[in-house]
Amino acid sequence: MHANSVRLIQLVILVVVVGGWQMGVSAGVIDRFFFPPPFEIGAQIIRWITDTSFYKHVGITLTETVLGYVIGTALGVTAGVWLGLSRTSARILDPFIKGLNAIPRVVLAPIFVLWLGLGLWSKVALAVTLVFFVTFFNAMQGVREVNPVVLANARVLGARKGELLRHVYFPAAASWILSSLRTSVGFAVVGAIIGEYLGSSAGLGYLIAQAEGNFDAVGVFAGIIILAIFVLIIDQILDAAERRLITWRPNTEERPA
Amino acid sequence: MALSAVKKIDYPQVPSAAAAKPMVALQGVQMAFGDFVAVDDVNLTVADGEFLAIVGPTGCGKSTILNAIAGLLKPAKGSVTIDGAPVKGAGGDIGYLFQQDALLPWKTSIENVELGLMFRGVGKAERHEKAKGWLAKVGLKGFEDRYPHQLSGGQRKRVQMAQALITGPKVILMDEPFSALDIHTRHLMQNELLRLWQEERRAVVMITHDLEEAIALGDRVVVLASGPRSRVIDSFPVDLSRPRDVAEIKLDPQFLELYKNIWASLRGEVEKSYARK
Numbered sequence: 001m002h003a004n005s006v007r008l009i010q011l012v013i014l015v016v017v018v019g020g021w022q023m024g025v026s027a028g029v030i031d032r033f034f035f036p037p038p039f040e041i042g043a044q045i046i047r048w049i050t051d052t053s054f055y056k057h058v059g060i061t062l063t064e065t066v067l068g069y070v071i072g073t074a075l076g077v078t079a080g081v082w083l084g085l086s087r088t089s090a091r092i093l094d095p096f097i098k099g100l101n102a103i104p105r106v107v108l109a110p111i112f113v114l115w116l117g118l119g120l121w122s123k124v125a126l127a128v129t130l131v132f133f134v135t136f137f138n139a140m141q142g143v144r145e146v147n148p149v150v151l152a153n154a155r156v157l158g159a160r161k162g163e164l165l166r167h168v169y170f171p172a173a174a175s176w177i178l179s180s181l182r183t184s185v186g187f188a189v190v191g192a193i194i195g196e197y198l199g200s201s202a203g204l205g206y207l208i209a210q211a212e213g214n215f216d217a218v219g220v221f222a223g224i225i226i227l228a229i230f231v232l233i234i235d236q237i238l239d240a241a242e243r244r245l246i247t248w249r250p251n252t253e254e255r256p257a
Numbered sequence: 258m259a260l261s262a263v264k265k266i267d268y269p270q271v272p273s274a275a276a277a278k279p280m281v282a283l284q285g286v287q288m289a290f291g292d293f294v295a296v297d298d299v300n301l302t303v304a305d306g307e308f309l310a311i312v313g314p315t316g317c318g319k320s321t322i323l324n325a326i327a328g329l330l331k332p333a334k335g336s337v338t339i340d341g342a343p344v345k346g347a348g349g350d351i352g353y354l355f356q357q358d359a360l361l362p363w364k365t366s367i368e369n370v371e372l373g374l375m376f377r378g379v380g381k382a383e384r385h386e387k388a389k390g391w392l393a394k395v396g397l398k399g400f401e402d403r404y405p406h407q408l409s410g411g412q413r414k415r416v417q418m419a420q421a422l423i424t425g426p427k428v429i430l431m432d433e434p435f436s437a438l439d440i441h442t443r444h445l446m447q448n449e450l451l452r453l454w455q456e457e458r459r460a461v462v463m464i465t466h467d468l469e470e471a472i473a474l475g476d477r478v479v480v481l482a483s484g485p486r487s488r489v490i491d492s493f494p495v496d497l498s499r500p501r502d503v504a505e506i507k508l509d510p511q512f513l514e515l516y517k518n519i520w521a522s523l524r525g526e527v528e529k530s531y532a533r534k
Contacts, residue, residue, distance in 0.1 A: 153359035155347035156327050157420070158376035167372070171363040248363040248404045 036218040044222040048207075058230070061203040064120055064192035065234075068127020069185060076132045076184075077177055080139025081169065090140070097136075105129050105191070109198045118199050127191030131184040138180035142173025178242050185234050193227065204230070280305040280460035281326060281428055286335035288321040295321045297486040299335070301479065303428075306458035310471035312523060313481030314530035319464040323430045326462060327353050340427055348376070352421035352459075354431040358413055360405045366392060366416045367401040373424040391419035395449065411442040415449070422453060429454070431463040435470070447474060447503040455500060468523060472515050473503040480522050483530035491522045 018038045024030035025037040048054040083090040108129060112122040146169060154168045196205025204227055211219025281303040288295045295318030303309045313319050324330040325337050328347040337344045339351070360369045367388050374384035392401055395415040405413055414435065421429065434450075435443040451474065454461065465471050471478045472495055480491040497511060506512050 149355055149357045149359045150361055152324075152327075152329055152347075153353065153355060153420075154361065154372070155329065156351060156353040157373040158348035158424075159372075160348070160376070163376055167361065167364075171361070174363075248365075248406070 033215075034217060036221060040218050041221045041225065044218045045225060048222065048226070057203050057207055058226075060120070061189075061192050061196065061205065061230070064123040064127060064195070064203065065185075065188045067120075067124045068191050069131055069188035071124065072128040072131025072188065073135045073181060073184065075128070076135025076180075077139045077173075079132075080136040080141075080177075081143050081165070081173065083136075084140040084143025084173070085169070101133050106194055109195055112195070113199050118201065123192045123195030123200070123203070126195045127188045130187040130191040134184040134187060135177065135180045138176045139173055142176030143169050145176075146172040174245065178238075178245065182235065182238055182242075185238060186231060189227065189231050189234075278305050279303065280307075280340055281462060282336075282338045283322070283326070284336050284338075286322070286325060286332045286337060288318060288325060288330065289333040294333075294486050295484055296481070296488065298488050301489060303460045303462055305427075305460055308454065308461040308474060308476045309463070310475030310478045311462065311464045311481060312466065312468055312471045312478060312519070313487065314483045314523075314527045315466060316530060317481050317484040317487040317526070319481060319487075320432050323353070323432050323462060323464055326428065327351050327430055350424075350427040352424065352426035352429045354417055354421050354429070354434040356433040356436060358405065358417075360413060360416055360420070362405050365402045365404055366397060366408070369405070369416055370419045370423055372420060377424065387423060388419070391423050392416070394453070395419045410438055411446060414438065414446055418446075418450065418453065425457070427459060429459050429461045431461065433465050433467075434463070436465070436467070443470075444504045450474070451499075451501060451503070468516060468519060469507060470503075472497075472512060472519065473501060473506050478515075478519055480519065480526065483526045483533070490526070491519070493519050493522075 021030065021035065022038050025032050025035065083093065105126065109122070109126050112125040116122040116125055150172070151164070151168055154164055159167060192203070193205035193208075196203035197209045200206045204223060208220055208223035208227075211217075211223060279302045281301070283299050283301040286299040287297045299322060301309075301322075311319055311322070321330060325332050326339070326344065328344045328349055328351070339349060361372070364372070367385070370388040370391055371384045374387060379387075389401060392398060395418055397412060397415055397419075400408065400412065400416075405416070408416065417434075435446050438446060447470065463471070463474065468478075475495050478493045478495060479489055480493075481487050482490045493515065495515060497506060497509065497515075
């Protein structure tokens with residue numbers, strides 16, 4: 001379908017849903033206590049983003065997300081590559097990894113608060129536990145799925161262990177790792193927000209929790225939308241990074257000569 | 258291009274295998290995977306500058322012999338030596354042309370060709386210069402910055418050739434290198450290969466199931482028995498004059514005579530390997 005008509009249909013869907021909602025509230029069909037009118041939510045968002053103190057909250061959530069993301073990814077890639085290369089270690093550690101991964105991460109939040117306090121690091125820790133496993137499993141899979149012929153070729157050409165890692169294993173795992181990076185951004189945000197939600201004095205999760213405490217549905221909805229935009233922006237940045245990093249992958253426009 | 262190059266150059270006659278020093282020597286080699294013995298008691302000597310072609314029915318463990326010479330697999334019994342020195346692991350003085358695509362897909366042609374030199378610690382400028390020269394040699398000038406997925410199957414094979422030969426290995430191993438290519442591209446690549454090899458003769462061990470290819474390229478054709486416990490059952494010297502053109506040589510009466518003789522030996526093994534399935 002033509003790109004313009006796709007855009008048009010998307011716009012129509014948006015207008016119908018939001019407009020229907022707005023009209024439903026005005027007509028009294030929809031309870032405004034539970035579903036506040038979109039215009040009020042929009043007004044709340046604008047009030048927030050024109051207020052400088054709002055950016056303090058965004059900054060804190062962003063810091064937690066980025067820290068959790070970077071630490072979790074680094075640990076996940078390291079552990080994944082290691083266990084991908086060493087089958088023995090993978091076999092030994094397998095039940096423990098499965099066990100740890102089976103713990104619903106949210107229940108760890110109180111422990112992290114106990115250990116690390118109500119500040120930044122308890123949220124980072126929660127985000128790390130969420131991000132780690134996604135990256136870990138992908139990195140391990142990526143290393144294991146290295147084409148054996150390519151590997152043999154590099155060995156015959158004289159690559160030593162470190163060079164194999166750098167020139168074969170990492171690039172081969174890179175597309176797996178990158179795809180996990182996309183998924184885990186969402187997890188990093190979830191970790192940070194839940195942490196804030198359960199106990200904090202700042203951040204977007206705190207804003208939502210506060211609005212909820214005041215039965216302020218407008219604030220809750222506005223917070224949710226802000227969060228969605230927040231994740232979308234990070235996603236766009238990663239998209240650009242992925243395109244720059246993996247130039248060797250065939251895409252649909254480029255056909256072999 | 259390839260054909261004219263082959264015809265122009267005049268080469269000395271093939272040195273007899275006995276006269277030149279042995280470059281590759283396999284003695285009593287057994288390759289096994291657990292209880293399964295793929296090849297047993299293989300004794301082979303390849304002279305320096307000799308082009309040895311190994312033919313055998315599918316699944317007779319031909320590739321494991323190459324992998325033993327390359328140091329990718331360890332023989333269960335016996336010894337493998339290259340130029341008198343026992344093979345210890347991969348990365349020796351060997352060029353290996355694989356059947357499948359073996360280029361690193363995340364590196365451009367020139368980066369792929371450079372690899373062998375890079376792993377040997379050659380400086381950036383020097384290896385870049387050499388790799389560029391080799392790409393030109395295999396007819397891929399101007400394709401330096403293409404990724405493998407942007408090249409055709411034949412072009413990828415050319416890059417692989419340059420990659421395997423750039424280090425000037427003592428031994429070149431080939432595992433059905435052209436079997437994935439269409440027949441015209443295959444002839445072109447075979448001629449190209451002969452041209453490159455004749456510029457600087459090395460010991461070559463090529464595995465193929467294509468008897469025509471074996472005779473057209475080789476100085477000697479060795480027949481392997483059907484697996485398991487495959488071994489060398491026959492060896493035929495190919496005294497066709499060089500340089501050869503692989504497409505034309507097939508019409509040579511001497512070629513046909515050789516083909517008949519070797520096929521008589523190979524046919525029984527092929528039938529046996531089918532009977533086992």
